Amino acid sequence: MKKQKVIEKIKNDPLFALRHSAEHIMHMAVEDLFQGAKKVMGPPIESGFYGDFDYNGKITEEDFLSIEQKMQDIVDANLAIVVREASYKELKEIFQDNPYKWEMIEDLEKNKEKATVCEIGEKGSKYYDIDLCAGNHVARTSDVKAFKLLSVAGAYWRGSEQNKMLTRIYATAFDSKEGLDEYLNILEEQKKRDHRNINKNLEVFALFEEVGPGLPIWLPNGMIIREELERWGKETEEKWGYVRVSSPFMAKRKIFELSGHVPYFEDEMYKVTVPGEQEDEYFIKPMNCPFHHMVFKSKPRTYKELPLKIAEYGTVARYENRGAINGILRPRIFCQNDAHVYCSKEQAIDVFVEIVNLHKYYYDMLGLNNYHIELNLRDPTKMNKYHGNEEMWQKAEKITREALDKSGIKYTVVNEGAAHYGPKMDFKIKSAIGTEYGISTNQIDLYSPERFGLTYIDKDGKEKPVIVQHRAPLGSNERFIGFLMEHFSGNLPVWLCPIQVEIIPIGDKHEKYAQRVKEALKAKHIRVEVNDKAETMQSKIRDAQVKKIPYMLIVGDKEVEKNEVSVRLRTEENLGSKPLEEVVLKVEEMYLTKSLNLW
Numbered sequence: 125m126k127k128q129k130v131i132e133k134i135k136n137d138p139l140f141a142l143r144h145s146a147e148h149i150m151h152m153a154v155e156d157l158f159q160g161a162k163k164v165m166g167p168p169i170e171s172g173f174y175g176d177f178d179y180n181g182k183i184t185e186e187d188f189l190s191i192e193q194k195m196q197d198i199v200d201a202n203l204a205i206v207v208r209e210a211s212y213k214e215l216k217e218i219f220q221d222n223p224y225k226w227e228m229i230e231d232l233e234k235n236k237e238k239a240t241v242c243e244i245g246e247k248g249s250k251y252y253d254i255d256l257c258a259g260n261h262v263a264r265t266s267d268v269k270a271f272k273l274l275s276v277a278g279a280y281w282r283g284s285e286q287n288k289m290l291t292r293i294y295a296t297a298f299d300s301k302e303g304l305d306e307y308l309n310i311l312e313e314q315k316k317r318d319h320r321n322i323n324k325n326l327e328v329f330a331l332f333e334e335v336g337p338g339l340p341i342w343l344p345n346g347m348i349i350r351e352e353l354e355r356w357g358k359e360t361e362e363k364w365g366y367v368r369v370s371s372p373f374m375a376k377r378k379i380f381e382l383s384g385h386v387p388y389f390e391d392e393m394y395k396v397t398v399p400g401e402q403e404d405e406y407f408i409k410p411m412n413c414p415f416h417h418m419v420f421k422s423k424p425r426t427y428k429e430l431p432l433k434i435a436e437y438g439t440v441a442r443y444e445n446r447g448a449i450n451g452i453l454r455p456r457i458f459c460q461n462d463a464h465v466y467c468s469k470e471q472a473i474d475v476f477v478e479i480v481n482l483h484k485y486y487y488d489m490l491g492l493n494n495y496h497i498e499l500n501l502r503d504p505t506k507m508n509k510y511h512g513n514e515e516m517w518q519k520a521e522k523i524t525r526e527a528l529d530k531s532g533i534k535y536t537v538v539n540e541g542a543a544h545y546g547p548k549m550d551f552k553i554k555s556a557i558g559t560e561y562g563i564s565t566n567q568i569d570l571y572s573p574e575r576f577g578l579t580y581i582d583k584d585g586k587e588k589p590v591i592v593q594h595r596a597p598l599g600s601n602e603r604f605i606g607f608l609m610e611h612f613s614g615n616l617p618v619w620l621c622p623i624q625v626e627i628i629p630i631g632d633k634h635e636k637y638a639q640r641v642k643e644a645l646k647a648k649h650i651r652v653e654v655n656d657k658a659e660t661m662q663s664k665i666r667d668a669q670v671k672k673i674p675y676m677l678i679v680g681d682k683e684v685e686k687n688e689v690s691v692r693l694r695t696e697e698n699l700g701s702k703p704l705e706e707v708v709l710k711v712e713e714m715y716l717t718k719s720l721n722l723w
């Protein structure tokens with residue numbers, strides 16, 4: 125989420141005052157327990173708060189229990205929290221030993237801003253604290269009903285590496301124990317579902333420092349998932365009337381000047397040196413759009429060809445800073461399920477509705493039903509980020525809103541995040557545990573046709589500009605698969621599973637039959653393997669369970685004799701022995717229909 129939006133959200137959070145108060149209590153506890161620790165600062169953040177300390181020793185997670193106990197003591201003491209004005213002089217006296225607070229006081233003085241302090245408890249009593257603070261607290265420490273310290277990290281004062289490294293403690297607080305427990309459960313579940321964690325068992329991708337940050341290598345299992353998805357994307361697009369193209373991985377500066385990516389996007393693009401051609405600057409492509417525009421331009425077009433839908437699974441590279449990189453969810457190179465639809469002004473709204481319907485089709489098939497569109501408009505404080513034709517912006521915004529209304533999809537409006545050339549729509553999907561992901565981006569674009577001179581000859585013989593719609597319902601393979609791994613907690617639908625069936629012979633003598641079962645499944649293009657390791661049946665089952673293989677077929681004397689297999693699902697459901705033929709047909713059906721069920 126963008127920084128401004130996060131700050132707004134935190135301030136509007138009813139728990140803001142409570143978490144801010146808990147942060148003061150944490151500062152008190154730490155200063156009380158650790159000789160010489162100086163409180164620096166720390167705001168409430170989304171779903172919690174943090175506090176920074178200057179402490180020459182080390183504070184670790186092992187100290188959390190004693191800090192929490194001290195905090196509980198302060199909460200139980202039921203102290204009043206009061207804010208009052210203070211003079212700069214008084215403040216400097218209070219904080220004579222704290223250079224950080226001094227710096228803040230001097231800033232206030234310089235800007236002639238009113239200074240306030242917050243006092244907790246009575247001066248001279250067991251617990252008393254005074255801090256520079258603009259307020260918004262709960263009335264008493266006992267209003268902080270539940271809290272928990274979560275982690276500790278290093279952080280530089282004012283975020284600058286030139287400054288001293290401080291100790292930062294992350295924590296959270298709630299107005300009830302139930303609220304806290306629920307949140308801690310979600311954290312636990314999120315950790316379990318983290319796609320990098322699930323990847324350890326699923327072996328989808330690998331990252332190496334030698335290859336570079338944000339540059340995942342797809343492993344064999346990952347390629348199976350990727351190719352299944354791409355096949356689905358291509359087959360679907362063919363049915364919906366798309367044509368496919370392929371564009372080069374890098375291109376001259378000129379084309380990106382035309383598209384407006386240079387200069388608006390230049391600091392997120394990778395420059396390439398072409399041997400012997402120093403006079404031209406090349407870039408790795410950050411987007412496929414300019415090339416599709418050139419395809420449209422490659423010959424004169426008439427109204428009969430519209431809407432023209434040009435699709436490509438196109439690999440693009442965009443700079444992400446190291447801190448933002450996250451497995452395959454946020455890499456530096458990714459392959460998009462991209463397409464651009466060129467249409468007349470009259471067709472624009474119907475085309476958009478069709479694109480929304482395509483999204484619905486994909487998401488329904490995957491059982492994703494918690495999604496909406498976020499309409500991103502221009503940030504009024506950063507108008508220099510966008511190209512300047514006001515009339516065009518307003519027209520694009522009008523068509524976009526009309527189209528959204530007609531499509532009937534839920535949407536919210538945000539005054540930031542537009543593309544440099546027009547309003548942007550993000551499809552936001554919530555995963556099974558409520559984590560929100562931006563999966564697909566859509567745009568109704570009036571700017572590119574003007575820049576590239578994209579026109580067609582209409583029925584009346586006149587040359588008219590087209591409207592372009594950018595769309596990528598399945599996002600990038602990287603982000604979409606990372607999302608699916610987390611959403612399904614690794615239990616992918618049968619059709620996406622790298623290994624769909626694991627055959628488990630009980631003893632050596634059942635191996636021959638196990639191979640026959642394997643051939644029967646392979647004949648139906650089902651992905652299957654036989655576990656013929658010298659291990660117990662139980663450990664083979666556990667192994668398949670960890671890899672999230674949907675079907676385990678166990679074969680022993682009885683099965684060999686009756687031409688059956690004993691079926692176990694990854695849900696731990698035991699279906700007992702069934703005729704081999706019936707099982708093959710069932711698995712094939714689940715695979716071909718892209719069913720979300722196992723049986």
Ligand SMILES: [Zn+2]
Binds near residue numbers: 242257259
């Ligand atoms: Zn405060």
Ligand SMILES: [Zn+2]
Binds near residue numbers: 411412413464594595
């Ligand atoms: Zn595009």
